[in-house]
Amino acid sequence: MKLVVEIAKTHLLAKPKQTVVAMLGVTFGIGMFIALVSLMTGLNDFTEEVTMTSSPDIHIYNDITENRPSILDQVNQTGLNIVHHQKPKKETARLRNALQIAEMIRRDPRVLGVAPTLSSQVFYNYGPLELPGSIAGVDIIEEDKLFDLRSKMKAGRIEDLLANNDGIIIGTGIARKMNVKLGDRIVITTPQGHTMPLKIVGLFQIGIGTIDNVRSYANISTVQTILQQDQTYITDINIKLFDLHQAKAIAPEFQAMVGYKAEDWETANSTFLTGVVIRNIITYSVSITLLIVAGFGIYNILNMTIINKMKDIAILKAMGFSGSDVRQIFMIQSLVIGFIGSIAGLCIGYTLSYLISQAPFDGGDMVSLDHFPVNFDTKYYITGIVFGVLTTAFAGYMPSRKAAKIDPIEIIRGQ
Amino acid sequence: MEYVLKTRGVTKYFYEPEKFKVLNDITLEVKHGEFLSLVGKSGCGKSTLMYVLSTMDTDYEGELEISGELLTGKDQNYLADFRNKYIGFIFQFHYLLPEFTALQNVMIPAMKRGKYSRQEVQERAYEKLSILGVKDQALKVTSKLSGGQQQRVAIARALINDPDIIMGDEPTGNLDSYNTQLVFDILTELTHTYKQTIIAVTHDEEFARKSDRVVEMSDGKILRI
Known part of the structure; x- marks a missing residue:
């Protein structure tokens, strides 16, 4: 030593x-x-x-609350235009050419997966009980790739949704509040007043109350039917990246490319x-x-x-x-x-x-x-x-x- | 080589509290095997001279040569290494490391030098301790030894590397007459038998009288050689 x-x-x-x-x-x-x-x-x-698991890396949607120029501004671009009490235009949440946009984004080498979905505010009715919530029309297999839904299932299998055109997978919070089980039927009511009974084929739990208590999944075509919309009606495109920390940089790029609002996960979950x-x-x-x-x-x-x-x-x-x-x-x-x-x-x-x-x-x-x-x-x-x-x-x-x-x-x- | 230590015109100042010439143009030559006592009144500069000679104090003018090597202007690390090989120290207080045994204390300078294996160093340390008559205390922690025993262990430590010069600052200053005599006899034997040189600062007139050569100092100058 x-x-x-x-x-x-x-x-x-x-x-x-x-x-x-x-x-x-x-x-x-x-x-x-x-x-x-x-x-x-x-x-x-x-x-x-x-x-x-609750939000995609980048979420593209039609932000109808965003300020839009008045028609006067479009006509008289150089003048000083003042329009009082401009009413919102009647506009749906539809993304035009959504499937083409999805295809375009899928070709980007930084993108791992793209899932076009449509979502809507709904009420869940079971007997006299009425709960507000939101339904997402998804390709459940794509959705699983993006959010690993399979591991969040508490009852049923995600494949059961594909087999049942009137099936629905609901959050455990909704199931608990309405006291429903696998196989029960609940009625979905849209804001436009359309209703449809759906059979519960699965229960999921993500772990956040604000999601488990409101969200449900159904097939895209099912939701399109409930909303009485055509087959091209898509409201959201969810994107998963290879590197999620690039989301903040890539989102504005997509926004400029597609012309709709592209929100990254950091902004969506800033709180x-x-x-x-x-x-x-x-x-x-x-x-x-x-x-x-x-x-x-x-x-x-x-x-x-x-x-x-x-x-x-x-x-x-x-x-x-x-x-x-x-x-x-x-x-x-x-x-x-x-x-x-x-x-x-x-x-x-x-x-x-x-x-x-x-x-x-x-x-x-x-x-x-x-x-x-x-x-x-x-x-x-x-x-x-x-x-x-x-x-x-x-x-x-x-x-x-x-x-x-x-x-x-x-x-x-x-x- | 006849002279083991030479100085030429060594001059040193103290700057606190005011500039003061402690050593004034000291030229000294010391032969091999000489037992030299430095004497003088308090404050005459004899201790200061000894620390210059010991290479620990480098803040002086003039030249110092030991064993044929000019040491003035060498850096501290070189001088530390030089002291380890060629100079042994005995102070008024023993300055043994209190946590270590007597044997370890004696071994440390030799281990530092690294010339011999641990086994050989240990044998040599036992040998030195037995010359000084404290071999039976070798494995005791030094803080448990008596004053005389401690000083003898300290001398054994000074001898472990067979230095050319042994420097002593009041080596017997803290000992009773019995131990003083003992230490003196050991030092004399070292110079006569082993041809080692001893330079000791002392107040003890009898100690000085019995040494080979007395250098008396006053006001920073050598009075009598």
Whole structure:
């Protein structure tokens, strides 16, 4: 073993209590960092996953609420036109040439899948009960490719929808509220007053109350029939990209290309995603604070050690140890404290995360959760140990440099 | 080579609290195997001179040569390495590392030098401890030893690398008369038997009288050689 390592080891072992206290500072810092990060990123991933399953990467639709130029503006383009109380034009949500648009987008190499759908506000009637909601007419196989619907099914199979032209798959929230089961028939009423009885062939649960309580799926042709529209009536095009983080950049491109509103998932779910940002800020600020406190602890202890060991340092230098040898002795001590403390911190962090993941948690009506979602990604464990060792190295560096600069004559003559 | 240490016109100033000439044009030559005592009143500069000679203090004018090598102007790391090989130190206080055993304390400078294997270093350390009569204390932590034993372990440590020169700053200043005599006898034996050179700063007149050569200093100058 190298001599400086041996001296550092003897110093650490000579005052075990002090060493352990210094390590505990790092241990708790890293442990809390791991526990916090695991829980927060677990929540973030859960949020992201449910938003991903509930909304497409890019959603193209006809935004009829968007401001449109008045007819006067079209005729008299250079004049100053003022039109008071312009009434909305009678306009349907139809996307013109929707199937051609879908085909065009499908050819884009960045696009994984495209699903043209049509959706409408409806009422679900069962006996005297009436619930508002929305029905989506989909090609269920395409829809499954985009949103992994199959894994969300609580009863029935998605293929049952293809076999039943009057079938419907409803959210578990609707089923619970209306007290209906697989095989029951419910009546759908559109805003235009058309009605149609449909047979429940499946139940799904995405995990967000606002979706499970309102949405249902049926075949495109079924919904077109209910709405009494023709076979080209499509209101929405849902797009899945290979890289969902490109959505924000690609959406305006599609909007310009097709002439309809193209909304990316980040904009559509901005309220959800604000939570993610805030959680990240909290996690990292708390963790960094904890580590800085631990760093100050190490700085203090090493400083004290060095003041106590002035004489030893002086004699080591007189006997032929260079400044860098002395610095190494103290750097090794702080790195050992940092490394062992961090490893112990990772263990504590893992234990805490595991306990949190086992704790029962009722997500309420909004989200369907029975346990806290916890992320056990090794990435955060590596971050933790790197961060822990770096903090201690930094905290140890300044006292070590001071030790290296000690002038032995001053100490020896000062006695 | 006849002279182990030579200085030419060594002059040194203190700047605190005001500029003051502590060493004034010191020229000194020390032969191999000489036992030299530096004496003088408090503040005459004898300790300051010794620290210049020991290479620890580099802030001086003039030239210093040890074992035929000019050391003036060399960097700190080189000098540290040089001290490790050629100079041993004995101070008024033992300055042993309190967490280590007597044996480890003696071994450290030799381990630093890295010339011998651990096994050989350990044998040599035992040998030095037995010359100084503290072999039976080898495995004790040094903070558990008596004052005389500690000083003898410190001398063993100074000898471990067989240095050309042993520098002492009041090497017996903190010892009772029995231990003083013992240490003195050991030092004399080193110069006569092993031809090592000793330069010791002392207040003890008897110690000085018994040494081979006395250099008396006053006001930064050498009065008598």
